[in-house]
Amino acid sequence: MSSERESILSNVWNLPREVSEVAGKDPGTWLQFNTHMVTFYQQTYGELSRFFLALKSCRLIGSHCKKCQQVMVPAATWHCPNCNFAEMEEIELPHRGVLAARAPITIFPSASFIDEAPFCRGYVDVATDAPIASFLPSRLMTTTGLPRPGIFVKGTELKLVFEDQRMGRIRDIFWVPVKELPSHLVDKKPLFASDLNFSSPPMPAIARDPALEGALRKAIEAMRSMAEQIPRSPRAQKDLAGRTHTISVRTAGGELTLIVAGSGLRIEDEPAKSPDFAMATRDPAVFTRWVGDGSLTDAAVEGTLWLPHRAAFAVLPILDRLPRSIRRDVRDRK
Amino acid sequence: MNKVAIVGAGITECRGRWVEATYWELFQQATRRTLEDAKMTADEVDSVVYGIYNDIFEHQAIPESTLTGLIGMANKPGVRITTGGATGLYAMRAAIQEVAAGMADCVLCIGGEKATDCFDPQSRTATPMVIDTIAKSWDPFFEYPLGATASDSYMQLCMGYDDEYPGDIGDSLVRAKIIEMLCRQGNKNPFGQRRDEKVTAEQVLASRWIIAPFLRLLEACMYTEGAAGVLFASEKKAREISERTGVPPIWVKGVGAANESYSPGRGGNYKPLSRIVSDHLAAERAYAMAGVRPSDIQLVELHDAFVAQLMITMGEMGFVPLGRTRNLVDEGVMADIRELRDDQPPPRGKVLINPSGGLIFGGHFVGGSNMFSMWSARREMVRRQIPLALIHGTGAINAVYGGAIVIELGDDPGKSPTGDGGAQ
Numbered sequence: 117m118s119s120e121r122e123s124i125l126s127n128v129w130n131l132p133r134e135v136s137e138v139a140g141k142d143p144g145t146w147l148q149f150n151t152h153m154v155t156f157y158q159q160t161y162g163e164l165s166r167f168f169l170a171l172k173s174c175r176l177i178g179s180h181c182k183k184c185q186q187v188m189v190p191a192a193t194w195h196c197p198n199c200n201f202a203e204m205e206e207i208e209l210p211h212r213g214v215l216a217a218r219a220p221i222t223i224f225p226s227a228s229f230i231d232e233a234p235f236c237r238g239y240v241d242v243a244t245d246a247p248i249a250s251f252l253p254s255r256l257m258t259t260t261g262l263p264r265p266g267i268f269v270k271g272t273e274l275k276l277v278f279e280d281q282r283m284g285r286i287r288d289i290f291w292v293p294v295k296e297l298p299s300h301l302v303d304k305k306p307l308f309a310s311d312l313n314f315s316s317p318p319m320p321a322i323a324r325d326p327a328l329e330g331a332l333r334k335a336i337e338a339m340r341s342m343a344e345q346i347p348r349s350p351r352a353q354k355d356l357a358g359r360t361h362t363i364s365v366r367t368a369g370g371e372l373t374l375i376v377a378g379s380g381l382r383i384e385d386e387p388a389k390s391p392d393f394a395m396a397t398r399d400p401a402v403f404t405r406w407v408g409d410g411s412l413t414d415a416a417v418e419g420t421l422w423l424p425h426r427a428a429f430a431v432l433p434i435l436d437r438l439p440r441s442i443r444r445d446v447r448d449r450k
Numbered sequence: 451m452n453k454v455a456i457v458g459a460g461i462t463e464c465r466g467r468w469v470e471a472t473y474w475e476l477f478q479q480a481t482r483r484t485l486e487d488a489k490m491t492a493d494e495v496d497s498v499v500y501g502i503y504n505d506i507f508e509h510q511a512i513p514e515s516t517l518t519g520l521i522g523m524a525n526k527p528g529v530r531i532t533t534g535g536a537t538g539l540y541a542m543r544a545a546i547q548e549v550a551a552g553m554a555d556c557v558l559c560i561g562g563e564k565a566t567d568c569f570d571p572q573s574r575t576a577t578p579m580v581i582d583t584i585a586k587s588w589d590p591f592f593e594y595p596l597g598a599t600a601s602d603s604y605m606q607l608c609m610g611y612d613d614e615y616p617g618d619i620g621d622s623l624v625r626a627k628i629i630e631m632l633c634r635q636g637n638k639n640p641f642g643q644r645r646d647e648k649v650t651a652e653q654v655l656a657s658r659w660i661i662a663p664f665l666r667l668l669e670a671c672m673y674t675e676g677a678a679g680v681l682f683a684s685e686k687k688a689r690e691i692s693e694r695t696g697v698p699p700i701w702v703k704g705v706g707a708a709n710e711s712y713s714p715g716r717g718g719n720y721k722p723l724s725r726i727v728s729d730h731l732a733a734e735r736a737y738a739m740a741g742v743r744p745s746d747i748q749l750v751e752l753h754d755a756f757v758a759q760l761m762i763t764m765g766e767m768g769f770v771p772l773g774r775t776r777n778l779v780d781e782g783v784m785a786d787i788r789e790l791r792d793d794q795p796p797p798r799g800k801v802l803i804n805p806s807g808g809l810i811f812g813g814h815f816v817g818g819s820n821m822f823s824m825w826s827a828r829r830e831m832v833r834r835q836i837p838l839a840l841i842h843g844t845g846a847i848n849a850v851y852g853g854a855i856v857i858e859l860g861d862d863p864g865k866s867p868t869g870d871g872g873a874q
């Protein structure tokens with residue numbers, strides 16, 4: 117949420133100059149050469165400049181047609197395509213909107229956005245009083261942890277948030293659910309990213325349910341028996357090599373801790389004192405399913421496993437590999 | 451408008467990556483097979499229409515220019531069409547127009563893509579860069595900077611649809627059953643990319659999420675490299691070629707297309723998020739031109755980018771009601787390939803959907819995917835004696851581009867030249 121003065125392309129976007137051999141489906145020797153198709157631009161904002169200048173000064177504007185009363189947001193043109201290109205006028209829009217449809221959460225982004233996943237993107241109806249209106253393509257953020265299903269549903273009331281440092285680009289703004297705001301911020305205008313806390317979201321309340329204690333014991337047992345096989349699985353050790361994580365887990369059946377260290381995994385049946393981060397789920401069986409070749413990532417994507425941030429999400433694919441790696445090594449030993 | 455027929459078609463094998471061939475070779479292979487199929491030489495072709503979606507994939511700004519001489523089209527008119535996922539459909543529309551207008555007797559429509567040479571240095575894999583290349587289809591001011599991708603764009607529509615029509619596409623089991631059926635069909639496509647795979651509904655349900663709750667890994671189309679060609683000819687030329695090949699001409703009966711606004715919105719001409727209006731308008735226009743109804747059509751080759759979208763598209767095109775597209779499975783509207791011999795049409799009331807395996811199992815070389823569908827539709831019509839078929843293409847951000855073509859099986863060569871079907 118900062119706007120550091122960064123280069124457009126980092127050095128990881130590069131390849132050595134070389135021609136290499138590549139295996140195909142047909143026999144023979146085939147070649148490929150490393151190359152690129154990068155173009156830099158100083159891209160004109162032209163008639164869109166007004167919209168982005170407004171964002172810089174914390175205003176959201178649209179273009180309004182007096183004939184058909186439509187509002188275009190963003191102001192993509194100043195001449196109404198519905199009314200024989202009649203001149204449109206600038207209209208200042210509220211910092212409140214409504215999500216037009218449930219919004220998808222991107223887990224597998226394009227190369228340019230690989231560090232941002234998972235993220236949520238949706239269309240916000242801002243000019244709700246206008247009879248005809250376009251929707252604003254928008255970043256959607258939550259202060260309650262990673263985005264997950266159920267937060268950004270059709271009709272969710274949203275509040276516009278401005279980045280503290282604005283450059284004049286669509287990423288100068290994003291939206292948060294109004295119901296996540298403390299009452300003194302609901303009408304604050306403009307609301308800044310620094311007014312909100314995204315870095316330490318509160319863990320959702322999970323009431324203890326004695327009926328799930330057995331499920332927790334079963335999950336811990338399953339994970340421990342998986343962990344015991346790691347020393348005999350080179351693949352699993354490779355998955356964990358060089359990693360150290362202490363992850364607290366809260367479930368309705370009780371708490372536990374996953375400790376990744378020394379290319380191995382340890383399960384404690386109590387919460388860690390200073391974990392790297394904490395996860396939460398009502399149903400401990402999420403972890404039993406993981407060991408049975410399920411997926412913690414899928415549980416997070418479905419929203420049954422709560423995670424505080426991206427760094428936590430990035431650990432899940434590593435953990436997800438373990439059951440499969442062990443199974444393959446067992447098979448190889450046979 | 452003059453009558454137009456399809457007189458030949460040919461495709462390359464569909465592969466995830468063709469390191470053995472550049473797009474030059476892929477287009478030449480498809481051209482060669484298409485001409486062979488029609489027992490023609492390149493000299494007999496008057497003009498060419500190219501379908502190539504994305505310059506960045508081919509890594510050349512006018513990629514068709516290098517193909518001209520290599521595919522035997524030197525000194526003939528040639529035009530390239532690029533309309534996102536619907537590129538192939540629109541390329542065929544352009545080729546049909548040339549013949550229908552009397553400007554050409556025979557037009558080659560050839561499309562393909564070299565999609566997976568893209569490479570992401572960070573992950574050391576192709577996929578994120580392939581996704582990025584497709585993401586360049588979004589505008590640079592508002593949508594691309596938010597991290598738009600093709601999957602989440604199509605899923606946005608599925609979510610909008612599900613908001614409006616709950617309890618339809620959201621049933622994972624229904625979608626998984628469709629996948630299972632598409633897989634079986636793909637097994638019968640000798641050129642299909644996943645022809646050796648066996649995917650069960652259980653495997654679909656156990657596969658990882660791409661976007662919950664409408665898209666798992668096994669519900670998505672592939673990235674494919676390959677090419678496909680279709681030859682369109684005037685009536686006179688078509689009968690002549692049909693005599694040569696012994697294959698009946700396939701008549702183009704109706705062509706429809708529609709592009710919705712880029713911007714979603716409420717009212718006016720904005721794109722509604724709960725519908726794929728482009729599919730609906732394209733199909734309606736094709737039906738009107740052909741004088742047919744969806745209930746007359748028992749073979750559809752549609753652009754299935756994702757299974758949930760396949761369901762919505764079948765609803766938009768009038769084969770099942772919107773909100774009840776699950777009837778494809780629940781009421782058995784989708785024909786079961788296991789119950790059909792290879793020379794047998796589906797029973798009345800059932801529709802054979804994507805016997806090629808579609809874009810999920812068959813192949814999806816974007817610029818030529820709809821030609822691939824046309825190739826399959828023609829093949830199935832001829833061998834199963836199905837009188838009418840529908841070919842569909844969709845593309846661009848939020849599926850705003852749609853196209854549809856209705857074709858009709860002509861009489862076997864040697865029969866009276868007046869009887870070209872009359873199935874309507």
Ligand SMILES: [Zn+2]
Nearest residue numbers: 181184196199
């Ligand atoms: Zn107007």
